[in-house]
Amino acid sequence: MTQKSGSYSSPRRSVGEMIRAFFYEIYAFIMNLADVVLTPLQRVIGSRNMAYFFVLPNLLIFGIFVLFPMLLNFRYAMTSGTGLFLSDRPFVGFANYRALLNCTNFFDPNTCVEDRFWRAIWNTVFFVGFQVLGMVIFALVTALILNRGIRGRGFFRSVYFYPVLLSPVVVALIWKWILQRDGLINAVLISLDQERVNFLLNADWTKFWVIFVSIWAQMGFYMLILLAGLQSIPADIYEASAIDGASPWQDFRGITLPLLMPTLFVVLVLALIRAVQVFDQVYVLTNGGPGTATFYMVQYIYNTGFSGQPQRFGLAAAASVLLGLTLLIFTLIQLWLGRSSEAV
Amino acid sequence: MLFSTNVGEFLTRTRGRRRWDVTDVIAYLYLAFGTLLMFLPVLWLVLSSFKTPAALVKFPPSILPYNQEMAAVEGYDEPLPLFTVTREDGSTAQMVQIRRVGIEAQMADPANPADVISVNINDREPVEKLSLAWENYTEPLARFNFLTYLRNSVIVTVAATIITLLINSMAAFALSKFEFRGRDVILVIIISTLMIPISVVLVPVFLVITSVGWVNSLWGVIIPGAATPTGVFLLRQYMLTLPDELLASARIDGASEWRIYWQIVLPLAAPALAVLAIFSVMWRWNDFLWPLIVLSRSELFTLQVGLNAFQGELNVQWHYVLAMTVLTLLPITIVFAFLQRFITTGIATTGMK
Incomplete structure (x- = not known):
């Protein structure tokens, strides 16, 4: 309890210690104040039952704002109308799901009643596929390189990680500025005698840049986890294989990759779950456009339920139930893989 | 064969080797290029934010902020x-x-x-000279609501982080150091919701917020995310490692459970609390979708929502948008500059965001 020493007065203390002592005094004062009520409470309900008091605040907020809404969502998905309160909303059974799934050909959004939903789905599938693949490859290669005896590893690690901290809005604005018609990339293209491209008005280019930017922004996070995984592989395994005369490629195939597999799976699933929820960055960068080229699932939910008129809460809720089920499947796969890799 | 040997050598650890070879060169080239790719966009943003509107529309652009005299x-x-x-x-x-x-x-x-x-x-x-267009920063601060957005963001971030740390650590203390009925049920529910994001329950949470009367209130942004399953889980795992004997001896000395919590458990869990605090600050400062839904009055906007509205309505006024973007990323960058080693190791060991 080093902090406690702050409450004793010693003749010489540095400024930092004094500041810390000051905050500790405030902290201790508030906590002591709470004890005035809580000690009698403990006397009444007994010390073992204090556990209920400790979980209560968290449980209350969790129940009201997470658990209850989750259950409510199923109910919402079975109502229609424009009212927000359930009493104003007629029950329609599975009609919302039927509307979402009403397609002659699921691979062609034009044949669907809710064509935007299916455009969002196929766009999301495309995005998730390439984004997760690119992310894992770049994160893995960077982690492997940083795991060599690289000088200045701390510096590189920080540089690659820095964009992770930036908000999606900031990331989107940075790249919007670079990709605009008179932006940096077009200046480089012109200096190389190439045609200028209006990146954010071209459907194919936007699909590429949206994936590129999200890899740029998140790669550092997965790289860190992979790097930690690589560093937990004991060095003597490599020493033993060096004595056996194994080639570096054999080392990689036979030691690094199998031992890194559990970490790689965690990274894969985390990246998958985040990619399915892609929203804010793209919303600011392209607003789903041009047309519906970068229109994804969460934006469908947001537009249907909140920004469009009329606000179709029922349809949005049904879509989010389907999204939630998809995420649940990924989570279960992760738990299952986590368990089986622990068993090995 | 030669190829596979090189690739293999490239991909395996070679710490402590004596001489340089081609794989080292490739590795450093890759890292140098990556560093440029990661850092140049941010640098470009900062440089551009100091250009006057006239200098901004110039094409091809100059690298440094040369502004007309x-x-x-x-x-x-x-x-x-x-x-x-x-x-x-x-x-x-x-x-x-x-x-x-x-x-x-x-x-x-x-x-x-x-x-x-x-x-x-x-x-x-x-006639151009190197000069910084500070008016890009000072004018929007005076003319638009940016200081209000900044204040809202600070309130949300600080209040949410304090509440999160308090209620999560209380719950974690109960879940790690007490035996009580319903504990396992609570744990299972918390773990199974670890991966459920708010985007899945937008509509019903919005209903709850409306019923409580928190639409267009900062409380509506602060409270729903405060009971993070991630935080409870992280703190509980850490508190499990604290020795029970310590708590037992404090009980013998007559300390109340609350005193044990704040005077023994919390100080000992400081490293885990610090990691959660950093996460929470990051989540809250950067949060966008939920404030976007809860807040519709512009005097309540957080920085992220305000910045988005700002770039939407002032589409051509890039000089202001760029400067305000720099202001938004500044606090996080400063925190990172001081705590980068702590943050990177913290995330690497807990494996979450």
Whole structure:
């Protein structure tokens, strides 16, 4: 309890210690104040039952704002109308799901009643596929390189990680500025005698840049986890294989990759779950456009339920139930893989 | 065969090798290129944010903020732009432009503004110098609600982080150090919701917020995310490692459970609390979708929502948007600069975001 020493007065203390002592005094004062009520409470309900008091605040907020809404969502998905309160909303059974799934050909959004939903789905599938693949490859290669005896590893690690901290809005604005018609990339293209491209008005280019930017922004996070995984592989395994005369490629195939597999799976699933929820960055960068080229699932939910008129809460809720089920499947796969890799 | 050996060597650890070879060169090239790719966009943003609107629309753009020099001239309220004019005889002079009509510009010597001559615009070059357009920062701060957005963001981030730390650590203490009925049920529920994001329950949470009357209130942004399953899980795992004997001896000394919590458990869990605090600050400062839904009155906007609205309504005013973007990323960057080692190791060991 080093902090406690702050409450004793010693003749010489540095400024930092004094500041810390000051905050500790405030902290201790508030906590002591709470004890005035809580000690009698403990006397009444007994010390073992204090556990209920400790979980209560968290449980209350969790129940009201997470658990209850989750259950409510199923109910919402079975109502229609424009009212927000359930009493104003007629029950329609599975009609919302039927509307979402009403397609002659699921691979062609034009044949669907809710064509935007299916455009969002196929766009999301495309995005998730390439984004997760690119992310894992770049994160893995960077982690492997940083795991060599690289000088200045701390510096590189920080540089690659820095964009992770930036908000999606900031990331989107940075790249919007670079990709605009008179932006940096077009200046480089012109200096190389190439045609200028209006990146954010071209459907194919936007699909590429949206994936590129999200890899740029998140790669550092997965790289860190992979790097930690690589560093937990004991060095003597490599020493033993060096004595056996194994080639570096054999080392990689036979030691690094199998031992890194559990970490790689965690990274894969985390990246998958985040990619399915892609929203804010793209919303600011392209607003789903041009047309519906970068229109994804969460934006469908947001537009249907909140920004469009009329606000179709029922349809949005049904879509989010389907999204939630998809995420649940990924989570279960992760738990299952986590368990089986622990068993090995 | 040679290829696979090289690739393999490239991909395996080679710490402590004596001599340099081609794989080292490739590795450092990759890292140098990556560093540029990661850092250049941010640097470009910062440099651009110091350019005047006139310099921003110039194409191709200059790298550093070269802005046109202005000269205050007697008889004119605003400073006038300065140009280097080439006369017909080939001599040059620095003159200010009073107005421009088509391809002709009316220009004058700043020392003698009454004597106006007409110059073809191809015969003049703007006088540029390296200068920082601080007005990009000061003007929007004065004219728009940016300080209000900043204040809202700080309130949300600080309040949410304190509440999160308090209620999560209380719950974690109960879940790690007590045996009570319902504990396992609570744990299972918390773990199974670890991966459920708010985007899945947007509609019903919005209903709850409306019923409580928290639409257009900062509480509506702060509270729903406060009971993070991630935080409870992280803190509980850490508190499990604290020795029970410590708590038992404190109980014998007559300490109340609350005193044990705040005077023994919390100080010992400080490293885990610090990691959660960093996560929470990051989540809250950068949060976008939920504040976007809860807050519709602009005086309540957080920085992220405000910044988005700002770039939407002032689509062409890039000089303001860029400067405000820099202001938004500044606090996080400063925190990272001081705590980067702590943050990177913290995330690597807990494996979450």
